[in-house]
Amino acid sequence: MTAMALHGVHHTARPTWKLKETVEFYRDKLGLKLVHAISARGWGPIQHPDFLHFFFESGRGSTIAFFYYIGHAQPEYLRAVDCFDYDAIHTAWSVETEAELVGWKDALKMKGVEVVMDVQHELIRSIYMRDPNGYLVEITFQNRPFTPLDHADAARTITAAIAMEERERSGGEKFAGIEAVWNEKANRLDTEVEWV
Numbered sequence: 359m360t361a362m363a364l365h366g367v368h369h370t371a372r373p374t375w376k377l378k379e380t381v382e383f384y385r386d387k388l389g390l391k392l393v394h395a396i397s398a399r400g401w402g403p404i405q406h407p408d409f410l411h412f413f414f415e416s417g418r419g420s421t422i423a424f425f426y427y428i429g430h431a432q433p434e435y436l437r438a439v440d441c442f443d444y445d446a447i448h449t450a451w452s453v454e455t456e457a458e459l460v461g462w463k464d465a466l467k468m469k470g471v472e473v474v475m476d477v478q479h480e481l482i483r484s485i486y487m488r489d490p491n492g493y494l495v496e497i498t499f500q501n502r503p504f505t506p507l508d509h510a511d512a513a514r515t516i517t518a519a520i521a522m523e524e525r526e527r528s529g530g531e532k533f534a535g536i537e538a539v540w541n542e543k544a545n546r547l548d549t550e551v552e553w554v
Contacts, residue, residue, distance in 0.1 A: 369413060369421040370449055372493060375432040377410070379490035380424055387469045388451075388495075390414035393421065422449055438492020450484065450496035459483060459499040481508075518542035 374380045384390045394413040400406035407430040413421040438444065453459050463473050463485050475486040484498040521542055522533040531538075 366418065367420045369416075369423045371411070371423040371425060372491070373432075373436060374424045374426055374491050376490045377426045380426075381412075383471075383489050384414045384422065387466070387471055390416055390422070416449075417451065438488075445494045448486075448494035448496055450498050453497060453499050456483060456499050456501070459485060459497060462497050514543050514546065515539060518546060521546075 381392065385392050391414065392412065393415045396411040397409075398411070399408050408428045410426040410428070411423060412426070413423040416422045453462065463476065466473055466485075466487060471487050473485050473487055475484075477484050477486070481502055482498050482500045484496050486494055486496050489495050518539045519533075519542075522538050525531060526533040
């Protein structure tokens with residue numbers, strides 16, 4: 359039997375109701391090559407409208423794609439909102455040096471793209487902007503590769519968080535903040551609980 363394995367992201371996809379602006383942003387401002395477009399009559403559910411599904415090359419064999427639903431108004435629940443949970447759904451591209459990241463920041467400003475955040479989070483530094491649809495877009499520099507120590511810490515962190523989530527679901531204390539995860543990790547380290 360062939361081993362099951364995934365080999366990288368082929369594409370991410372999002373809807374757009376701003377066809378021209380989306381193409382201009384990803385092709386002209388980010389410099390991504392438009393590489394494929396599917397034009398189709400609706401398929402799937404009977405109410406599915408005709409659409410364009412178009413793809414931009416986004417590096418290392420991946421693409422970012424958009425659906426443009428012809429004659430279909432943007433539903434309210436898909437409108438951009440200024441909220442942390444909406445921004446959690448985003449795309450991040452990598453650059454190889456911090457100087458390259460700074461260069462992107464300067465180049466985007468010159469093209470009229472507002473960089474809304476420049477954040478150092480642990481081992482990566484990122485700049486963020488919004489595309490014409492309001493989607494958050496990130497360019498990031500990772501200052502070192504992930505190590506076995508990072509892998510082990512990730513396992514400990516997620517195991518502790520799952521334990522807190524399960525405790526709350528079974529009627530225990532409310533899982534309300536990151537300190538609960540840190541305390542659970544510390545307790546598990548003290549008792550040498552086996553990690554995932």
